[in-house]
Amino acid sequence: MLHKFNRLIVLMLASTVVVALAAVACGSDDPEPAPAAPTPDVAAIIDQALQRAPQGATVEEIQGMVGDSIAAAMAAMPEASPGLTRADVESIVRSASGNQLSAADVKSIVDESIRALPAPEINQSELTGLINSAVAQSVPEGVSAAEIQRIVQSQVTAGLAGSLTRGDVEDLVASAVTNAVGDQLSAADVQNIVDNALVATNAAIEAAAKQAETAAMAADNAAMAAEGAAMAADTAAMQAEEAIKGVEQIAMDIQTPASCYIRGNRVTDCPSKGSSSYRAAPHTNGVPWLYHSAYDGPTPANFFESPLSAQLVKEGALPPLAERLPVPEDVSVVLGPDGIGEYGGAYRITEIRSYTGEWIAFGFVQRDSDEINFGPGAGKSWEASEDGREYTYTLRRGLKWDDGVPLTVEDVRFAFEDHNFNEEINPFVPAQMTDPVTGEQAQFSVVDDLNFKIAFDSPNWVLMEQTLTQSLCMRNRFCWFGHPNLKKIHPKYTDPTKVQAIADSMGLKDWRDVMHASQNAQLARYELQPFADIGSTGCVAPYCFVEYKPGELAVAERNHYFPFVDPAGNQLPYTDQVVMIILPGDEATVRFRAMNGEVDGRTTNYVLHELPLYVENMERGDYSIYGWPALGGADLGFEVNQTYNVNTEVGRLLRTKEFRIAMSHALDRNAINETAQLGLGVIQNRVPHPNTPYNPGDDELTQLYMERDLDKANMMLDDLGLSGRDDAGFRTFSNGDRVSINFIFSPSHGRPIIGELLKAQMAEVGIDIQLDIQGRWWEPFRAVEECCSINTNLSRHTVNPWMRFRTNFIPFHEVYFAPGMLIAKYYRTQGAEGMAPGSDPSFLPLAPPDAFPADHSGWFKNLHDDTIAGFANSTFDPRRVELGKGMYRNHAENLLAIHVSAFSNAHIGLMLNRNNMRGVPFTHAQDHNGHTAWAYFFDDGQDNYNHPGNRSQYCNSWAFHLGGRQACSN
Secondary structure: OOOOOOHHHHHHHHHHHHHHHHHHHHOOOOOOOOOOOOOOOHHHHHHHHHHHOOOOOOHHHHHHHHHHHHHHHHHOOOOOOOOOOHHHHHHHHHHHHOOOOOHHHHHHHHHHHHHOOOOOOOOHHHHHHHHHHHHHHHOOOOOOHHHHHHHHHHHHHHHHOOOOOHHHHHHHHHHHHHHHOOOOOOHHHHHHHHHHHHHHHHHHHHHHHHHHHHHHHHHHHHHHHHHHHHHHHHHHHHHHHHHHHHHHHHHHHEEOOOOEEEOOEEEOOOOOEEOOOOOOOOOOOOOOOOOOOOOOOOOOOOOEOOHHHHHHHHOOOOOOHHHHOOOHHHOEEOOOOOOOOOOOOEEEEEEOOOOOOOOOOOOOEEEOOOOOOEEEOOOOEEEEOOOOOEEEEEOOOOOEOOOOOEOOHHHHHHHHHHHHOOOOOOOOOOHHHEOOOOOOEOEEEEOOOOEEEEEOOOOOOOHHHOOOOOOOOOOOOOOOOOOHHHHHHOOOOOOHHHHHHHHHHOOOOOHHHHHHHHHOHHHOOOOOHHHHHHOOOOOOOOEEEEEEEOOOEEEEEEOOOOOEEOOOOEEOOOOOEEEEEEOOOOHHHHHHHHHOOOOOEEOOOOOHHHHHHHHHHHHHHOEEEEEOOOOOOOOEEEEEOOOOOOOHHHHHHHOOHHHHHHHHHHOOHHHHHHHHHOOOOEEOOOOOOOOOOOOOOOHHHHOOOOOOOHHHHHHHHHHOOOOOEOOOOOEEOOOOOEOEEEEEEOOOOOHHHHHHHHHHHHHOOOOEEEEEEOOOOHHHHHOOOOOEEEEOOOOOOOOOOOOOOOOOOOOOOOOOOHHHHHHHHHHHOOOOOOOOOOOOOOOOOOOOOOOOOOOOOOHHHHHHHHHHHHOOOOOOOHHHHHHHHHHHHHHHHHOOEEEEEEOOOOOOOEEEEEOOEEOOOOOOOOOOOOOOHHHOEEHHHOOOOOOOOOOOOOEOOOEHHHOOOOOEOO
């Protein structure tokens, strides 16, 4: 591949191409031409010459190689017949068209030659009659020879005008007369002169006729040759133009930077880098940027690597890029909103704990930023059968793990048969991997070296809508691939006593704990001796962990085998590292560091009511604030677990719809929104964004139970038998105990402020709210020891109800489905644990005998059954859409949580992004970093972690709620 190339070479090659083409295209103008020789494929000649040019070749060497190649192609052409040579025609073409040859030019030149040829035909009897008449009638006595010559010439000229070339006949007749007569003339002499003239003329005519016939044939052949030459010339000219453009494009699309960055350090020994002028449509604030579909251009012809990768190749630590990437056809292209990026630097994150999201825990597929569309991940493609019962998956040819080991279909088989469907490590198969009708486990099968299948007895259209993105084979987790070294710690493939010895040396129970630890980046697998002996356990993500210091630091470095590039062919990711600075439990310090510019891009720890403070400091910290909302229609709300029954009276109230409605009417949502969310939230019930397919389209439903009406709330509470009051004015149960409800929650995301507002507002209708703020609040809450909590993240991953089964929208996982935790646990464990259907008089209101004790109206069962029914239809099938609308209606009408507001960016929705961190979308579905954060880059490749005080030279500071859009000068 040519690495050193510039515009000067392009111009010199262009000159060489045009001159050579003029000689090749014109050929010979022989009267009896052979068929035109094929014109050499100049574009191919140039390309082959460039491919042979060694790295670092000079201008003169490259020009000479190209010129020699074209000359050799010309020499192989047949030599011209007698007549015009190629050089002659080149001279004519140059003078006629300034080195540009067209069909019109060739025709003009050929026509000039034809006009000089003899006439093709003449009538001899008419010529004889004309001459006899001229002599008999017009020659007077005593006329001189010159006069006879004039008269004969005029008569012959008049009779033959347009038939013969005038000069030829006149010369012939005049010569005959002059030779026959002297100074005296008699009639006999005249007749004799005429006879002699006719003889000479007839001879000339006969010769002219033969010559004309030959000329006609020559003219036809010349015309055909000219037409062929013109076509060949046009073709060659087009080839030359394309070749020149190709050479220019090579020069434009390959750059060798004067300097670049390796792990934050500036160096001058830089590899070539691809560049491109391709730009997708401008990014609009409020519309998620789709990385996987933003680029619709051709696949890059060449691939390039980061300076860090190139350095490791030179050191012998890595093979060349061509040996690291899959076959070119299987390499994927993504494009960020700021176009082609720059290599270098460390993406810095400051956090209270290390975090591995989808951008590090990579899988077969990859969610795009709207959480509706998906693109390929480590896998190449997948296809569902027409009936939705069978999925066929294709691996990338030549894909490798981060240690260079080929990733094969055997790694997939191991993941499914020995991990995913192994009851010892995964006792419960995830719902998406079970048949929606029979409940049977999916059937896995290998097709060939690149393809495998997952099949069901019944249609299962939701399989690839799920966030099955992980590639980590951990306990109770699904994975797509398992590195071959995992067999060294699996008792099916290694002596169980050896595996147990590894577990003992690590202080772990058994092989399952070792397997889990091997995949958990937080355990620093590279620093533990047992794992050092085993070897890498594999990574296919854009970044792979290389260092971990508990409570201090986590570092992940680029995967040099990652199968994604940008439109110019540059291998991703752009940044060399991800550095996570860990400040355990100290969210306030994290936020202050962000305002000081010490976080490159993150949403996790910011609080909406502090937004004015972030805006005030954004110029000093050189960052902007983007809004990444959740589109499921519920940010802030109060969760009540209806399977709670530690206090049976409180449990009864929580399971009573009228009590939840009374609480809803007692809320002052405007006060909560203005105080805790700066008025940015939209007050509404749980209804998704109007632009989503599952919105019920019912404005009344959106506002159902949302108005504050203390009279109605008090009346409803009285009707529930809670009319008694204690000395403090709080309502009491029939036994005299105060109606007191405990809310347990974390101190993050402004929840304490929200809790105080809730407490004050519920007191106005006589309900006592106790606030329990704990760092590990989830432990008693998920154990169902506590009933209620405050959630600022209610609708994450729920815009499509079938996208994820671990949400608070559907009862498939007890950790997430707060409205009915024990029922969700029953469904997740397929009846082995949790709350089983059946009568239980301790749960009031009393449910029917075949219902869950905490689901007396069947709301939770309906949610579960509607979810399963949706498996039978594709995403936008009207039947599925109606099911989704019904599920949202179920939530809103029955207040399965008591909602306050939506679309506020309240939780992991404020993206504080350094201005020199580019490729980051203004709008993205709620997430910590963004699903495609591996396509972000720093201006000019200079990061902030290794260059304190670095500031953007191109972009200003901007905040989403202030209107307009961020302005950048490049």
